[in-house]
Amino acid sequence: MYIIYVRRTMATTDRGVGQRVEDAKEGMNMTTMMKKADRQMKALCAVVVMVLAVTAASAADLDSWRAGTVVSAQEVTRYGVDRCFAIEQISDAVFARMRYSYMPNPHIARADLRYLRLLHRDAHDRIVLGEMVCHRRIAADLVAIFRQLYDAHYPIARMVLVDEYRADDETSMRANNTSCFCYRTVAGSRKVSAHAMGMAVDINPLYNPYVKRRANGRLFIQPANAEPYTHRERRFDYKIERGDLCHRLFLQHGFSWGGAWRSLKDYQHFEKPF
Numbered sequence: 001m002y003i004i005y006v007r008r009t010m011a012t013t014d015r016g017v018g019q020r021v022e023d024a025k026e027g028m029n030m031t032t033m034m035k036k037a038d039r040q041m042k043a044l045c046a047v048v049v050m051v052l053a054v055t056a057a058s059a060a061d062l063d064s065w066r067a068g069t070v071v072s073a074q075e076v077t078r079y080g081v082d083r084c085f086a087i088e089q090i091s092d093a094v095f096a097r098m099r100y101s102y103m104p105n106p107h108i109a110r111a112d113l114r115y116l117r118l119l120h121r122d123a124h125d126r127i128v129l130g131e132m133v134c135h136r137r138i139a140a141d142l143v144a145i146f147r148q149l150y151d152a153h154y155p156i157a158r159m160v161l162v163d164e165y166r167a168d169d170e171t172s173m174r175a176n177n178t179s180c181f182c183y184r185t186v187a188g189s190r191k192v193s194a195h196a197m198g199m200a201v202d203i204n205p206l207y208n209p210y211v212k213r214r215a216n217g218r219l220f221i222q223p224a225n226a227e228p229y230t231h232r233e234r235r236f237d238y239k240i241e242r243g244d245l246c247h248r249l250f251l252q253h254g255f256s257w258g259g260a261w262r263s264l265k266d267y268q269h270f271e272k273p274f
């Protein structure tokens with residue numbers, strides 16, 4: 001967009017110079033020429049204003065930060081990449097969106113949580129706006145980890161609040177949505193999970209499922225459509241394995257990996273003690 005306007009601006013200027021020479025040849029007086037130059041200058045200013053308006057509109061897109069939006073590298077540069085990896089208090093607007101994942105409870109307060117703006121790359125290496133709610137104690141860890149994953153072009157399919165799926169875990173996982181906070185007690189107990197405390201992250205969950213062998217020998221898989229990705233000896237995109245960049249970064253920041261558990265495997269899951 002910018003280049004088109006610059007070219008138009010240059011063409012306008014070139015035409016202006018050529019026309020002024022023609023005008024002089026025709027013996028136009030100085031006042032007429034000045035008026036004409038003034039008009040041309042106004043036209044040039046209008047083009048500059050339009051260019052600025054286009055730039056401002058792009059910045060506004062990143063200001064409103066609708067997670068899931070694909071943005072260009074130029075937009076990110078203009079906005080400032082550091083501003084795209086930010087830790088914020090839970091604003092009223094975000095809190096209103098969290099009506100499915102948060103409820104009054106004795107374990108975690110709104111003030112303990114943080115909203116993260118993050119960038120990530122998808123499987124086509126496009127830049128996507130991401131977001132996450134987590135415990136304040138791991139906010140800096142997550143910003144550092146996701147910044148390095150972004151810089152390394154590590155693919156993450158989607159990163160929006162679980163509330164976009166009405167906090168339904170299965171639906172969010174089927175959508176391959178990377179997420180962190182979701183308040184709930186562990187089924188059949190009063191225990192809270194690491195996700196309920198905002199201390200655990202699930203990365204690309206469709207391709208890194210939760211797998212548990214039941215007493216009858218059959219596998220329990222979450223999400224239910226992730227059976228092809230339980231074969232961890234296979235190679236496929238988004239697969240997390242011991243020693244890869246994602247695994248290394250989380251371990252460096254003091255997280256443990258669900259893929260290393262013995263009783264069950266939760267390949268998508270990294271958590272920090274709480």
Ligand SMILES: [Zn+2]
Nearest residue numbers: 200201202269
């Ligand atoms: Zn998890």
